[in-house]
Amino acid sequence: MNSKPTDHIKDIITGVKNRDADAMSRLYSLYGGAIYGIVYRIIQREDIAKEALQDCFVRIWQKIDLYEESKGRPFTWMAHLARNIALDKLKSSEISKGRKTDSIDVVVHPPEGNQLTETINTDVIGLNKVSNLLREEERMVIDYLYFRGFTQRELADETGIPLGTVKTRLRMAIKNLRKALSVDQ
Amino acid sequence: MDYKSYIESGLLEAYVAGILPEPQMEEVRVLAEKYPEVRVELDKIEEAMMQLAMTSEITPPEGAEAKILDHITKRRPSSGGSTRTTSASSGGSGSGDIWKWVVALLAVGLIGLGVYLYSYRTHCEQMTSSLDEIRAEQQQFATEYAGIQSQLDSVQRAIAVMSDRDFTKVVMAGTDNAPESHATIFWNASTSQLYLIVGSLKALAADQQYQLWAIVDGNPIDAGVFDLDGDYLTAMKEISGNAATFAVTIEPLGGSEGPSLETMQVAGNL
Numbered sequence: 434m435n436s437k438p439t440d441h442i443k444d445i446i447t448g449v450k451n452r453d454a455d456a457m458s459r460l461y462s463l464y465g466g467a468i469y470g471i472v473y474r475i476i477q478r479e480d481i482a483k484e485a486l487q488d489c490f491v492r493i494w495q496k497i498d499l500y501e502e503s504k505g506r507p508f509t510w511m512a513h514l515a516r517n518i519a520l521d522k523l524k525s526s527e528i529s530k531g532r533k534t535d536s537i538d539v540v541v542h543p544p545e546g547n548q549l550t551e552t553i554n555t556d557v558i559g560l561n562k563v564s565n566l567l568r569e570e571e572r573m574v575i576d577y578l579y580f581r582g583f584t585q586r587e588l589a590d591e592t593g594i595p596l597g598t599v600k601t602r603l604r605m606a607i608k609n610l611r612k613a614l615s616v617d618q
Numbered sequence: 619m620d621y622k623s624y625i626e627s628g629l630l631e632a633y634v635a636g637i638l639p640e641p642q643m644e645e646v647r648v649l650a651e652k653y654p655e656v657r658v659e660l661d662k663i664e665e666a667m668m669q670l671a672m673t674s675e676i677t678p679p680e681g682a683e684a685k686i687l688d689h690i691t692k693r694r695p696s697s698g699g700s701t702r703t704t705s706a707s708s709g710g711s712g713s714g715d716i717w718k719w720v721v722a723l724l725a726v727g728l729i730g731l732g733v734y735l736y737s738y739r740t741h742c743e744q745m746t747s748s749l750d751e752i753r754a755e756q757q758q759f760a761t762e763y764a765g766i767q768s769q770l771d772s773v774q775r776a777i778a779v780m781s782d783r784d785f786t787k788v789v790m791a792g793t794d795n796a797p798e799s800h801a802t803i804f805w806n807a808s809t810s811q812l813y814l815i816v817g818s819l820k821a822l823a824a825d826q827q828y829q830l831w832a833i834v835d836g837n838p839i840d841a842g843v844f845d846l847d848g849d850y851l852t853a854m855k856e857i858s859g860n861a862a863t864f865a866v867t868i869e870p871l872g873g874s875e876g877p878s879l880e881t882m883q884v885a886g887n888l
């Protein structure tokens with residue numbers, strides 16, 4: 434599955450555009466887990482995260498014509514959809530308040546080990562290498578911005594880290610990630 | 619456009635992470651289409667973030683896929699439904715049956731209208747809430763942007779002054795009053811322009827201010843007061859003549875006519 438999903442993702446997208454439910458099923462088996470990972474980490478409640486996942490794929494099905502290959506990878510488009518849906522769910526459900534303020538302490542000073550390291554390490558061996566390469570503060574920035582749905586300003590406000598530093602750290606974190614994943618070769 | 623500094627700005631990473639306000643998201647999309655270099659960089663970031671998401675995937679709860687497929691395949695029978703109705707009405711010959719079909723059709727129409735209105739309302743609600751969010755984010759971004767822009771302007775001006783040969787640089791070292799303090803001025807003798815960069819000066823009480831002095835032909839000339847929270851590069855009063863020394867003293871708010879020499883913090887000779 435790790436062998437360049439980009440090759441057949443084009444066929445899958447064409448299938449979905451042609452209203453082929455089977456292509457939708459293949460899309461789900463390819464990205465369902467990754468999308469669920471994104472919405473779950475933002476919402477942190479299984480029932481609502483499941484709803485968000487379903488909404489996201491239904492939205493993909495409905496809006497697939499808005500996706501244009503020239504504008505980037507399908508996954509990025511889907512991840513953006515997923516993030517927005519998850520944040521909407523969070524806003525409309527009562528769980529939003531407190532979630533963000535509670536979690537900062539837990540993650541910056543986790544009771545046992547870093548949460549992101551845990552979630553990543555348990556999933557795939559390949560990412561051990563990655564998380565080791567990232568510095569603690571870079572991991573935190575990725576965790577909060579990408580996985581928890583914070584804006585850069587929110588993270589800066591919560592942690593007292595200057596906004597400019599947050600931005601630089603995000604860039605450095607992804608740079609190191611690219612190195613670790615050999616994307617730049 | 620200078621796409622290199624754009625690439626370095628961190629905006630592309632923020633775009634891929636999906637954390638920019640929509641107008642900025644669109645800006646990145648447009649630039650990526652216009653500049654292949656931006657597109658290439660973006661693609662690498664996308665690849666990295668996709669792999670990150672893929673390798674940190676969480677197995678979805680059971681039944682989610684079935685629900686999705688159920689939902690999307692349910693939408694399609696609408697065309698199948700209408701063909702069935704046509705074939706049935708053409709096949710039904712009894713005149714009493716026609717009314718049944720009329721009622722059935724009306725019922726289907728009403729249900730359809732209900733569903734349409736309901737989904738339209740939900741859609742409207744969603745639009746309003748995301749529009750508010752976009753507005754708020756946009757405003758926040760504009761404020762942030764203005765702040766960063768003014769810092770950037772200040773640093774750019776500083777670089778321009780520092781690299782200008784007509785400016786003489788004078789490093790003012792800490793006096794016995796404040797051995798750790800230091801500040802630097804850049805002075806252009808021919809245009810009289812004078813700029814200050816504070817290296818390290820202690821914080822002052824609210825009723826005090828720093829004042830810069832130039833010693834010209836043995837006399838102290840006021841070069842202006844300044845605070846520590848100003849720009850990186852501060853433009854001071856113009857100084858002409860044979861300035862030999864620059865120094866900073868602590869004065870009451872608004873400055874003094876003559877320097878309180880006993881408070882001198884930093885000084886440096888040309």
